[in-house]
Amino acid sequence: CEVIMNRREFLRWSGAGIGSLLLPARLLARKHSMAQSLSSPSESNESAAPGRANLVVTALADPVRAKQVLAGRAAVDPVDGREKFWITNMNEQYGGELIAIDFEGDTAEVFRWPAGQGSWCVLPLPRERLAISTYYDGKFLVFDMRRREFTRVVSFPGESYVWEMATGSDGRVYGGTYPGAKLGCFDPETGEFEDCGSPVAGTENQYLRNVATAPGGDIICTFGSASQSVRVYRIAEKRFEFLVPDEPDFFAKPIVSLRGHLFVQHPERGLLAFRGPRLEPVEQLPLPECPVGSGWKGIARYSTEERVHLTAERQTWEWLPATASLTLVTDLTLRGCRVFDVAQDGRLLGIRGQDYFALPAGSPRLELRRIPAESAGRPFHFLTADPPDSPRPHRIWGGPSYGQTVASYEIETGKVWNSGAVIDSSGEVYGAVSVGGKLYTASYSGADFAVYDPARPWDQWNNVNPRHIGSISDQHQCRPTGRMRLGPDGNLYSGWQAAYGEYGGALARLNPRTEEITVWRNPLGDEPVISLAVGGRFAYLGTDQTANGLPRREGKGQFGVWSLAEERVVFQQRMETMNAVRCIGAMRTKELAFFPERDELHVFDGESLQFVEKIPAPVPDSPGWCEDVLLHPSGYLLYARGPFLVRVAPDLRVEILGPLEKPVNHMTFGPDGLLYFSSSTTLYSLRGL
Numbered sequence: 001c002e003v004i005m006n007r008r009e010f011l012r013w014s015g016a017g018i019g020s021l022l023l024p025a026r027l028l029a030r031k032h033s034m035a036q037s038l039s040s041p042s043e044s045n046e047s048a049a050p051g052r053a054n055l056v057v058t059a060l061a062d063p064v065r066a067k068q069v070l071a072g073r074a075a076v077d078p079v080d081g082r083e084k085f086w087i088t089n090m091n092e093q094y095g096g097e098l099i100a101i102d103f104e105g106d107t108a109e110v111f112r113w114p115a116g117q118g119s120w121c122v123l124p125l126p127r128e129r130l131a132i133s134t135y136y137d138g139k140f141l142v143f144d145m146r147r148r149e150f151t152r153v154v155s156f157p158g159e160s161y162v163w164e165m166a167t168g169s170d171g172r173v174y175g176g177t178y179p180g181a182k183l184g185c186f187d188p189e190t191g192e193f194e195d196c197g198s199p200v201a202g203t204e205n206q207y208l209r210n211v212a213t214a215p216g217g218d219i220i221c222t223f224g225s226a227s228q229s230v231r232v233y234r235i236a237e238k239r240f241e242f243l244v245p246d247e248p249d250f251f252a253k254p255i256v257s258l259r260g261h262l263f264v265q266h267p268e269r270g271l272l273a274f275r276g277p278r279l280e281p282v283e284q285l286p287l288p289e290c291p292v293g294s295g296w297k298g299i300a301r302y303s304t305e306e307r308v309h310l311t312a313e314r315q316t317w318e319w320l321p322a323t324a325s326l327t328l329v330t331d332l333t334l335r336g337c338r339v340f341d342v343a344q345d346g347r348l349l350g351i352r353g354q355d356y357f358a359l360p361a362g363s364p365r366l367e368l369r370r371i372p373a374e375s376a377g378r379p380f381h382f383l384t385a386d387p388p389d390s391p392r393p394h395r396i397w398g399g400p401s402y403g404q405t406v407a408s409y410e411i412e413t414g415k416v417w418n419s420g421a422v423i424d425s426s427g428e429v430y431g432a433v434s435v436g437g438k439l440y441t442a443s444y445s446g447a448d449f450a451v452y453d454p455a456r457p458w459d460q461w462n463n464v465n466p467r468h469i470g471s472i473s474d475q476h477q478c479r480p481t482g483r484m485r486l487g488p489d490g491n492l493y494s495g496w497q498a499a500y501g502e503y504g505g506a507l508a509r510l511n512p513r514t515e516e517i518t519v520w521r522n523p524l525g526d527e528p529v530i531s532l533a534v535g536g537r538f539a540y541l542g543t544d545q546t547a548n549g550l551p552r553r554e555g556k557g558q559f560g561v562w563s564l565a566e567e568r569v570v571f572q573q574r575m576e577t578m579n580a581v582r583c584i585g586a587m588r589t590k591e592l593a594f595f596p597e598r599d600e601l602h603v604f605d606g607e608s609l610q611f612v613e614k615i616p617a618p619v620p621d622s623p624g625w626c627e628d629v630l631l632h633p634s635g636y637l638l639y640a641r642g643p644f645l646v647r648v649a650p651d652l653r654v655e656i657l658g659p660l661e662k663p664v665n666h667m668t669f670g671p672d673g674l675l676y677f678s679s680s681t682t683l684y685s686l687r688g689l
Contacts, residue, residue, distance in 0.1 A: 054688035057660055062377030062681045063416040066403040069099075069351045069371070071122045071132075072340035073302070077102075078128045078146040085341070085349045085356065087371075088132060090118030090402055093681050094376040096134060098122075098143060101371065103349065103358040108373040115139045115153050118402070123165045123173065125188055133162035133175050140165075140173060140186050140193075154186040154193050163209045168235050169217020176208030179551075181223055183208060183233055199223070199231055199240040204551055212254035212301075214262050216277030220254040225501040225549030230254070230264070232279060243279060255299050258308060259321065261286055263299050271296050288319055288326050302341045309342065318346065318361070329361045335461075336424035337366075353404065353421030368461075377681030382483065383628065383666035385676060386434045391455060394671045396683065397439060399429045404443060406432065408454070409683055411672060420458065422466045423448045431484030433492055435512050441466075442480040442494045442508075447473040449510055449517065469510070473499065475519045477506050478548050482532035482541070483627075484510075488588060489564060493539055495529030500549040505529045507541065507562060524560040524572050533593060533629060535586035538563055538570070538606050540593040542581030557581040559595065559602075561609065571609045585629030585637045590650050594637060596625045601639075603652065617654050619644040628667050630675075638689075640664035640677070647689075660686075 046058045068090035077084045082102055089097040096113040116134025123131040125142070129151075132141040138159035142152035156162055161178035168174050172185040174196075183196040198208065204226035212220045219233040220243065228251035230243040243264075244250040252264035252272060261282070262274045273282050290296045293313045300309035300316075308319040309329065316329040316339075329348065337357070339350040348359040355368035381401040386394045393415075395408040404421045406429055422429060425446030432441045439452045452466035459465050482495015482505075491509050498504035505528035509518045523529070524543050531542030539562040545553040557580040561571035575581055577597065584595045591606030599618040604611050623642025630638040639646035643659035662679035670676050675686040 055657065056687045057662075058685045058687075060676075060683045060685055061409055061414065061416050063409045063418070063683055064378045064380055064398055064400050064407045064681065065375055065416075065418050066378065066400050066405040066407065067354055067371055067375055068118060068400070068402040069338075070118065070120045072338075072349065072351060073122050073124055073130070074341040074343050074349055075124050075130065075145065079148070083344055085343075085358070086122060086130060087340070087351065087356070088119035088122055089375060091376055091378055092117045092136075092401065093379055096132075097373075097375060098130070098132065099371065099373050101356060101373075103343070103347075103356070106369060106372055108371065110373050110375070111143065111148065111150075113141060114150050116141065120161075121164045121175070123167070125167075125173070129188065131165055131173050131188065133165050135161040135178075138162050138177060140175060142188055152186075152188065152191045154191055156182070156184045156193070156195070159184070163207075164211045166211045166213040166219055167217075168213065168219055170235055174211055174219045174233070176211045176221060178209070179206040181205050181208040183211070183219065183221055196233060196238065200229070203227070206551065207549060210253055212262070213257050214277070214279060215257050215260050215275070218277070220262060220264075222251065222253060224251075243274070244281070256301050256303050258299070258303060258305060259286060265298055271298060288324065291317075291326070300339065300342075302339075307342070316348070327361065330359060330363065332359075332363075332366055334366065336421060354418070355420060379681055380666045380678040380683075381428060382430060382432055383668045383676065383678055384432050384434060385668045385670045386437075388671040390434060390671065391437045395434075395454065396668065396670060396676050397432055397434065398666070398678065398683070399432070402428045404428055406439065406441065406452070411670060419452075419466075420460055422450050422452060422460065423468050425471075430480040431482075431494055433484050433486050435486065435490075435492070438512075439466075440469075440484070440492055440510065440512060442484045442510075444479040447471050447475070447477040447480075447496065447499075451512075451515075469515050470517050472496070472506070472508055472517060472519050475506060475521055476502055476504070477508075477519070477521075479528075481505070482507075482529040485532055485534045485539075487534040487539070487564060488536055493532060493534055495532040495541060497528035497530070497546070497548060498526075501547075503527070503545075503547045503550065503553065505543065507532075507539065520562075520567070523562060523569055524558045527558060530557075530580060531582045531584045531595070531627075533584040533586035534564075535591050535593060535606055536588040537565065537591055538586075538593075540584045540586055540595075540604070542584050542595060544580035544582075546580075559584075559604070561593075561604075561606065573611075583625045583627060583629055583639070585631070585639065585648070587631065587635065587637060587650060589635045592650070594629075594648060596639070598622065601648065601654075613652075615648075615652055615654055617641075617646045617648075617656070619646070619656055619658075623663065626664050626667060630667060630669055632669060632689075638667070638675070640667055645689075657689075 072087035085101040096116045098111040101108045121133045128145045130143045138156040140154040159177035162175040165175045174185040182198045186193045210222040231240040252266040255263045298311040310317045315331045318327045337352045378400040380398040383398045393410045399406045405419045407418045427445035448471045449469040450466045456465045476499045477496040478499045479497040481497045484494040494508045496506040504526040506521045527543035533540045541560040543558045545555045586593045593604040594601045600614040626640035637648040642663040645657040647655040664677045667677035
């Protein structure tokens, strides 16, 4: 094995003297500055990369612009007196956005947050203000609509998510958290914060997601995911108690308090009501008689004392208690839509993927409008490319974490395109493979597969293009953590993590010709498949001890070998020094598999079904390994570590290239033979490998 590396850099990295330097090295050129603009990359943003004189990096575009809107409310803008739809949009790189949509004029303003990347709740406050809860940094924000500025940033120490919010009887704003499953509150006037604690501390329950104001002003809380319960936080006594004392396991989603009653949605018993501050259960719902089906199924959270929106079957009805009138608002199937509020004139305001709507009562059709605001670029969650034999124009494909969208960059023209939601379910595309001119996707959170043909018109609403192929949620799967890979047999293989509240995973196979889906649950035991590579005869699997909605278990990861022909595990081994087995790569000219551990690569021989050796792959500062491992048509594997590329030949010779000016987050080989990689929000090409 030969590792080619800058001699001086290796000495600095290892601390070794010349006498102890055992690995041969080649002088690498010193690092050059790459003049470029992340906001508007252009062809002039080209530079020679160190490591080889003919390596040239070009910044191409910031193509991923998809929105991830999880909350919205209607409020009159005090600046111009117009009612607007105020929505929250996620951006991991540049900070979350509050977007004020004028749905009459189809225009919008964007206000960048001072903290937070996204939000699950926006709550109107007195004196023309909005409260916003944030993730991944766990904060409360207050936005003054008249002053057009954020006036409060309140941290919840130790928490990464603040989910829903509700106003308490003391005028403070309360919110639930992850991962501590805590309730916290702040005073919007002073910014003073209080951690109210958690009644499930020390258990495997990490979520306090739903909160609502109870009659009398106490706070209703739902806790999960290992076990679930509903508690009432009594503000005056600063204590939690069960909503149903005789049923500690009672679980229902709190919706809203109206006319002296708390309404909750139980998965089996349906809509239930509890009366007064003491929350006594009532047998008869204090609602008008439902004119259809088997009764009311739900109440909209945005309902008020004066105007209540009720759902039955697929219908939404408006009830005005003052006049006892009951009017059908819509019976349209709002598939994949989130209705967040109702305008003063009765129009339903909501979001579907990259679009918004203002649906009038009785309208025979839903008119979707693209959100009229350009968002900042977002980092890539995946990166793939059309193969050389695919129809032109050739594209590089990517997409964001959350948003359930894909984006493309046309290699020949530089044209950028962002899709709408590829499926109805919320979540994100984890894996995508281009086969036969079509893009196949695997998505969280509904464990969905879909196919999109870029040569045909977009029509996801009618399930025409993209088209939903199927879901494996019935197999208790949720997240395609192992991504999706094309096998030598033409099938698409994907690795999965089990549904929320379960440990486990799966290997799935999608046949793109027949669209048949086959699932093998827990191939290496009840552990998720977090890494997947497909060689000539085998699929190679890596696991860890993580789960959706549950804490990480103690234990080490596994490496496993799955026979494509025999459809079974033929080798598995617990890696006693590794918490997780990630970044697996596989060759096909020789049946070899590789995965990293610190500064070395394990080598597994698929012919003899045994580990043969470790090969060193050190780079300065030992950055982490890129998840994407690429097999070049000539037979070598390409890894990336921060700004360095690690090339592994079939004879196990290792060559270190770089450093590039930017670290590699995701990468793929294009149909033109170039390497395309993302760093932060920008797509780059690399010539000269």
